[in-house]
C-alpha cells in the first residue's frame with residue numbers, strides 16, 4: 132500500500148487508472164470506456180470504429196445491457212464482444228423513497244463496499260446526485276461521509292453505472308424523456324481527488340447518454356483541490372460548486388481541513404481563473420453549510436460578502452443535515468434569513484437550499500454507504516488519499 136499526499140502533481144491524487152482503461156483486461160466493463168477508448172478497442176479487434184458508436188447507443192440511448200439485444204450487430208460480432216467485454220449493472224442493496232419523492236439507492240460494489248446515489252425530482256428538473264469515492268479522506272468535520280473514512284476511489288465504470296441504473300430504474304426512455312436533467316457530483320467522496328476516473332465519466336455523460344446533458348447541467352462539487360479546478364476547466368469545463376463553508380482561514384481550517392493545503396485566497400484565485408472570460412451569468416456556486424453558532428453570525432456574512440464581492444458568485448446556504456454523533460446543530464431559520472439578507476444587500480446572489488430527502492438520510496452530507504476496512508490517513512493534518 133502506498134500513501135499519495137495531496138501535495139505535488141495532480142496525478143498523485145488521481146488514483147489508479149480505472150480498470151476500464153487497462154486494455155489488457157479480458158473482460159472490460161463497458162460502462163468504463165468513453166467513446167475514444169471504445170473506438171480504440173474496436174480498432175484493436177479489427178472492427179470498424181463506427182460499431183463502437185452503435186454499441187454505445189444501445190447502452191446509453193436505449194438502456195440495454197445485453198449484447199444479445201444489439202440487433203444491428205452481427206451474431207459473430209456480438210459473441211466477440213461478449214468474450215471481451217461485460218456490461219456490469221450494479222446490484223441494488225436497498226431503495227428508500229422519501230415523503231418528498233427523493234429516492235435513495237444503496238448499490239453494492241466489489242469487496243463488500245456500498246455507495247449511495249440519490250434522485251431528487253423537483254418542479255422543472257430532476258437531479259441525480261452521484262458518488263465518486265467509497266467514503267472520503269477529506270475529513271470535513273460536519274460531513275457524515277467523512278466519519279466513514281476512506282476506502283477507495285470508484286472506477287469510471289462504477290460512476291457511470293449509477294447513472295445508467297437510475298435511468299433504468301426510473302423507467303424512462305433514455306432518449307425521449309428527461310428522466311434526469313442534471314447530474315451533480317455531490318454524493319459520497321471528493322470528485323477531484325478521483326480525477327482520473329471522474330474525467331472520463333463526465334465525457335461519457337456529456338457525449339453518450341441520451342438525456343442530452345450539456346456541461347452546464349453536470350456539476351462537480353469540490354472541497355477545493357486547486358490544481359484540479361484548473362484541470363477541470365481545461366478538460367471539460369463543467370459547472371462548478373465549491374464547498375466554502377467559512378469566510379476566513381482559521382474557521383475553514385477547522386471545518387474543511389484541505390484548506391490548510393489550499394487556503395481561501397488560493398482557492399478563490401482558482402475560481403477566478405475558472406470563470407475568466409465567461410459570460411457573467413456563469414457563476415460558481417459557493418456552498419455554505421449553516422452551523423448554529425459556528426459560521427452563521429452576521430460578522431461571518433459580512434466577511435463572506437467582502438470575499439466574494441466582484442466575483443461571478445452565487446452562494447447556496449445549506450441548512451446543516453444532522454447525523455448521529457455530530458457535535459453540530461442546524462442554524463435557526465432566522466439566522467439563515469438574516470445571513471442571506473446581509474449577502475443580498477451586498478448584491479451577492481444567494482439561495483437557501485431546500486432540504487430534500489432528510490427523512491431517509493439522503494440529504495447533503497448524510498450519505499454513508501458501507502465503507503469496508505477504512506483507510507483514512509493523515510499526513511501532517513492534511514488528509515491523504517491511500518491507494
Ligand SMILES: C[S@@+](CC[C@H](N)C(=O)[O-])C[C@H]1O[C@@H](n2cnc3c(N)ncnc32)[C@H](O)[C@@H]1O
Pocket residue numbers: 273274275276316317318319320321322352353354372373374418420449450451452453495496497
Ligand atoms: C457530500 S459533498 C460531496 C462533494 C464534495 N466532496 C464537496 O465537499 O463539495 C456535497 C455537499 O454536501 C455538503 N455537506 C456535507 N455534509 C453536510 C451536512 N451534514 N449538512 C449539509 N451539507 C453537507 C458539502 O459541504 C458539499 O457542499
Ligand code: SF4
Pocket residue numbers: 267268269270271274275276277318319320321353354374
Ligand atoms: S464534504 Fe465533501 S470533501 Fe468534505 S468529507 Fe464530505 S464528501 Fe468529503
